[in-house]
Amino acid sequence: MLSQNNISVCFTTDQFKKYADERSTVVIIDILRATSVISTAFELGIEAVIPVQTVKEALTYKNKENHIIAAERNTLKIKGFDYGNSPYHYINSDIKGKTLVLTTTNGTKAIHLAKSHKVITASFLNINIVAKYLQEDNNDIIILCSGWKGMFNLEDSIFAGAICEKLLESDKFSSKCDSMLAAIELYGSGRGNLFNYLSNSAYRNRNNSDSVIKDTHFCLNPTIKSNIIPIFTDGKLIKLKGY
Amino acid sequence: MLSQNNISVCFTTDQFKKYADERSTVVIIDILRATSVISTAFELGIEAVIPVQTVKEALTYKNKENHIIAAERNTLKIKGFDYGNSPYHYINSDIKGKTLVLTTTNGTKAIHLAKSHKVITASFLNINIVAKYLQEDNNDIIILCSGWKGMFNLEDSIFAGAICEKLLESDKFSSKCDSMLAAIELYGSGRGNLFNYLSNSAYRNRNNSDSVIKDTHFCLNPTIKSNIIPIFTDGKLIKLKGY
Numbered sequence: 001m002l003s004q005n006n007i008s009v010c011f012t013t014d015q016f017k018k019y020a021d022e023r024s025t026v027v028i029i030d031i032l033r034a035t036s037v038i039s040t041a042f043e044l045g046i047e048a049v050i051p052v053q054t055v056k057e058a059l060t061y062k063n064k065e066n067h068i069i070a071a072e073r074n075t076l077k078i079k080g081f082d083y084g085n086s087p088y089h090y091i092n093s094d095i096k097g098k099t100l101v102l103t104t105t106n107g108t109k110a111i112h113l114a115k116s117h118k119v120i121t122a123s124f125l126n127i128n129i130v131a132k133y134l135q136e137d138n139n140d141i142i143i144l145c146s147g148w149k150g151m152f153n154l155e156d157s158i159f160a161g162a163i164c165e166k167l168l169e170s171d172k173f174s175s176k177c178d179s180m181l182a183a184i185e186l187y188g189s190g191r192g193n194l195f196n197y198l199s200n201s202a203y204r205n206r207n208n209s210d211s212v213i214k215d216t217h218f219c220l221n222p223t224i225k226s227n228i229i230p231i232f233t234d235g236k237l238i239k240l241k242g243y
Numbered sequence: 244m245l246s247q248n249n250i251s252v253c254f255t256t257d258q259f260k261k262y263a264d265e266r267s268t269v270v271i272i273d274i275l276r277a278t279s280v281i282s283t284a285f286e287l288g289i290e291a292v293i294p295v296q297t298v299k300e301a302l303t304y305k306n307k308e309n310h311i312i313a314a315e316r317n318t319l320k321i322k323g324f325d326y327g328n329s330p331y332h333y334i335n336s337d338i339k340g341k342t343l344v345l346t347t348t349n350g351t352k353a354i355h356l357a358k359s360h361k362v363i364t365a366s367f368l369n370i371n372i373v374a375k376y377l378q379e380d381n382n383d384i385i386i387l388c389s390g391w392k393g394m395f396n397l398e399d400s401i402f403a404g405a406i407c408e409k410l411l412e413s414d415k416f417s418s419k420c421d422s423m424l425a426a427i428e429l430y431g432s433g434r435g436n437l438f439n440y441l442s443n444s445a446y447r448n449r450n451n452s453d454s455v456i457k458d459t460h461f462c463l464n465p466t467i468k469s470n471i472i473p474i475f476t477d478g479k480l481i482k483l484k485g486y
Contacts, residue, residue: 011395014258018394151261152254154421178397178445182429189428202421 034107039125045096051108161187277350282368288339404430
């Protein structure tokens with residue numbers, strides 16, 4: 001019988017310690033918006049992303065050559081920063097060859113939480129190439145939803161379902177994980193109109209500004225696709241070679 | 244504008260500290276099987292249920308007059324105990340007027356975790372009366388899924404969805420809780436055939452014996468209904484008066 005790799009879905013960063021095994025590949029998800037922003041920035045030519053945990057740390061890069069700094073807390077861009085957590089801050093901006101220093105409410109924290117594992121980031125921009133890579137990589141997988149301040153959120157869970165559905169199309173994976181089953185069900189319910197599906201979600205309740213709505217449309221149905229897999233190495237995300 | 248009470252759904256006992264507020268009514272769910280057993284036992288005439296956290300503590304009640312003791316770990320009844328965590332251990336058994344001392348893998352632990360709040364237990368046996376009570380009680384509500392060893396499980400989540408759907412039929416509640424939305428979606432997907440819906444769940448994978456399958460059918464579609472609301476007072480669950 002074919003030996004199958006395991007898939008787990010961890011709905012919240014608070015629970016990651018129960019899933020961590022130092023061995024699995026961890027796929028970080030923060031669909032609204034950090035991992036979508038990361039995919040966007042790479043696709044538009046950024047060289048590396050340094051995820052930092054505090055605003056203070058991000059500011060230490062302020063005048064460093066070839067670096068741009070971005071900070072978001074509670075959905076809003078922080079004063080003093082050129083960039084925030086909106087993909088549109090990067091589109092039509094000259095970021096080619098630069099390094100992005102990024103701190104966000106949830107996503108960048110999740111990357112640091114998992115960094116003793118092999119860590120990659122995923123979004124609807126690069127979902128296909130990430131699924132292909134995971135199918136070829138022959139390793140167990142933990143899908144880590146960044147959630148909201150350690151709690152469950154709907155948008156990361158549906159993306160977890162979307163990627164797990166793709167992974168299970170191959171016979172390389174199995175799972176005994178109820179949160180994976182739930183994620184696939186949730187994605188199945190929302191499929192076709194994820195924006196409406198999230199209309200009552202906590203994220204949409206927190207900030208329903210025109211710009212966040214525009215970002216949400218982009219992150220759920222991106223007009224840019226990416227074949228880049230950001231992988232965390234030596235304190236920064238770089239492009240995984242060979243993909 | 245009518246002041247509405249809040250509903251939160253906490254998917255795992257590990258996360259309860261994020262929801263706890265000492266003020267809300269906490270509804271404990273352990274559908275397979277502790278809270279279903281508790282409803283069954285009350286409906287069949289038990290006077291009180293003492294939920295204890297350890298097998299050792301349960302054993303101290305072994306020869307106490309008018310007490311019966313029950314213990315389960317990892318779905319199995321523990322040696323030396325007359326009763327386990329199956330509703331059928333209580334059906335056709337003479338338990339009228341007795342006190343049940345019960346320890347289970349998840350459910351009894353959840354009760355203790357929440358005991359600084361007003362705590363009641365719910366199952367598909369007493370879902371209607373619990374929803375009616377909560378609608379009349381005018382308090383915020385935390386639905387606490389016992390889960391499995393601190394992790395998300397599907398069966399408690401769908402029950403959370405079932406009860407939240409009933410609560411939202413009145414205009415007395417509102418919620419900004421993504422886990423509530425997810426629970427309602429999951430219940431909606433499984434509605435009509437919850438047994439099949441759970442066919443790939445971790446619970447069913449752990450123990451698929453004939454007796455557990457029989458229990459699962461009972462807990463999801465109980466042939467006994469109950470208008471009793473077990474409420475935790477002075478270390479034990481008793482019947483809430485007036486319902």
